Amino acid sequence: MDEAKIQKAVRMILEAIGEDPEREGLRGTPLRVAKMCEEIFSGMKEDPGMHLEVCFTEEHEEMVLIKDIPLYSFCEHHLLPFFGKAHVAYIPRKGKITGLSKLARVVEGYARRPQLQERLTTQIADSIMKVLNPLGVIVVIEAEHMCMTVRGVKKPGSKTITSAVRGLFRSNNATRAEALSLIRGK
Numbered sequence: 001m002d003e004a005k006i007q008k009a010v011r012m013i014l015e016a017i018g019e020d021p022e023r024e025g026l027r028g029t030p031l032r033v034a035k036m037c038e039e040i041f042s043g044m045k046e047d048p049g050m051h052l053e054v055c056f057t058e059e060h061e062e063m064v065l066i067k068d069i070p071l072y073s074f075c076e077h078h079l080l081p082f083f084g085k086a087h088v089a090y091i092p093r094k095g096k097i098t099g100l101s102k103l104a105r106v107v108e109g110y111a112r113r114p115q116l117q118e119r120l121t122t123q124i125a126d127s128i129m130k131v132l133n134p135l136g137v138i139v140v141i142e143a144e145h146m147c148m149t150v151r152g153v154k155k156p157g158s159k160t161i162t163s164a165v166r167g168l169f170r171s172n173n174a175t176r177a178e179a180l181s182l183i184r185g186k
């Protein structure tokens with residue numbers, strides 16, 4: 001990432017809003033924002049699907065669900081956070097399973113870049129389909145968008161729910177219903 005360029009840009013924004021970038025509280029801000037960008041957009045430099053390549057075989061052809069994975073991403077229209085939870089389930093094919101943390105890492109890798117909630121949901125599902133080739137995948141994301149709370153339409157508390165459904169979860173209503181009820185169940 002071009003840290004110097006980010007610092008220059010932040011300094012310009014501060015000047016443009018009428019601030020003094022040299023005052024004590026702001027002197028370190030361009031560098032802080034540059035470091036923050038490294039962190040919050042760290043997914044830019046990875047292929048999150050690679051985490052799933054760490055997989056093993058276990059006789060299990062039933063659903064595996066990780067729910068309530070905390071999620072922080074950044075809306076590509078305003079670069080403001082959207083945040084909430086991701087729920088990811090898959091049904092292994094021929095016992096090909098992956099580490100549970102790896103599924104959360106895939107969510108993280110796609111979240112840490114300028115995103116749209118719909119694209120994030122699709123990318124997670126498609127990368128699991130591609131690398132693990134499971135019998136099915138379902139990804140549900142529920143999130144609140146700060147671009148809809150602190151500005152614009154100003155509707156705090158409103159939640160956007162997106163899903164991506166692949167394989168058996170799409171073709172078999174009972175399997176999909178089971179996943180959704182486990183996701184909803186508290």
Ligand SMILES: Nc1nc2c(ncn2[C@@H]2O[C@H](COP(=O)(O)OP(=O)(O)OP(=O)(O)O)[C@@H](O)[C@H]2O)c(=O)[nH]1
Nearest residue numbers: 075076077082115116117118145147148151152153
């Ligand atoms: N589909 C989708 N839309 C998003 C997402 N994040 C933000 N948006 C929307 O993208 C649109 C951006 O258009 P703008 O007109 O610049 O945004 P806005 O000022 O918030 O919109 P209005 O208040 O309706 O005028 C808005 O409708 C946002 O709510 C997302 O993840 N998915």
Ligand SMILES: [Zn+2]
Nearest residue numbers: 075077078147
């Ligand atoms: Zn936005």
